[in-house]
Amino acid sequence: MSKGFIFDLDGVIVDTAHFHFLAWRKTAAELGFELTETLNEQLKGVSRIDSLQKILDWAGVSISEETFDRMTAEKNIDYLTHVNQMGHDDILPSVEDFLKKVKTLGHPIALGSASKNAPAILAKVGLLHIFDTIVDGNSVSKAKPDPEVFLIGARQLGVLPENCIVFEDSVAGVAAANAAGMTSVGIGSEDVLDHADFIFKDFTEFHPHFIDQLVTT
Ligand code: B16
Numbered sequence: 001m002s003k004g005f006i007f008d009l010d011g012v013i014v015d016t017a018h019f020h021f022l023a024w025r026k027t028a029a030e031l032g033f034e035l036t037e038t039l040n041e042q043l044k045g046v047s048r049i050d051s052l053q054k055i056l057d058w059a060g061v062s063i064s065e066e067t068f069d070r071m072t073a074e075k076n077i078d079y080l081t082h083v084n085q086m087g088h089d090d091i092l093p094s095v096e097d098f099l100k101k102v103k104t105l106g107h108p109i110a111l112g113s114a115s116k117n118a119p120a121i122l123a124k125v126g127l128l129h130i131f132d133t134i135v136d137g138n139s140v141s142k143a144k145p146d147p148e149v150f151l152i153g154a155r156q157l158g159v160l161p162e163n164c165i166v167f168e169d170s171v172a173g174v175a176a177a178n179a180a181g182m183t184s185v186g187i188g189s190e191d192v193l194d195h196a197d198f199i200f201k202d203f204t205e206f207h208p209h210f211i212d213q214l215v216t217t
């Protein structure tokens with residue numbers, strides 16, 4: 001039986017989280033607030049709009065709608081200057097081999113990301129072709145931890161949610177996968193992702209029969 005494999009982008013396939021951090025830190029500084037790496041953890045997997053709202057709440061600052069739009073636009077321009085430097089070498093270790101193995105075994109693959117820049121980033125690193133479908137920040141109305149992004153992915157793959165496996169690095173994303181009734185594989189720290197069905201530091205830690213285990217359960 002075919003399983004649906006759904007991958008988050010930032011923190012799973014590539015490490016663009018650091019670029020988001022650098023760009024949001026500039027925005028925060030403009031608001032007179034210092035964004036720390038610890039607080040930045042809470043922005044992972046969160047949409048662009050919700051991220052700025054969180055920073056404003058932390059800073060205790062309110063701004064006009066016009067300034068809000070300007071700041072998100074400027075943040076994205078800054079973020080894209082980093083993304084434009086990316087290439088094939090920026091794919092996280094063992095990820096491409098894993099994707100190819102899933103594909104060879106005949107299981108369909110989806111991207112389930114909050115990022116509106118997802119297709120451009122996949123094209124930059126040369127992975128756009130491997131995905132059967134892409135669900136990103138342009139195609140969802142409810143942000144993670146809402147399960148919408150993964151449920152759309154499952155539907156587009158033609159696989160029932162209970163037969164889908166989600167790879168996620170964020171707390172919000174693991175919660176979304178669990179809420180969708182899917183198997184969740186957390187990529188990152190056990191302290192942060194303890195609600196995931198499986199947790200690995202990164203793809204290099206998967207044991208050789210992990211795919212078999214996933215497709216037979
Ligand atoms: P953009 P993911 C998420 O990507 C990032 O983790 C999050 O930090 C970012 O704010 C969000 O995408 C929106 O990104 O500004 O490019 O639309 O982890 O869901 O792949």
Ligand code: MG
Nearest residue numbers: 008010011169
């Ligand atoms: Mg992520």
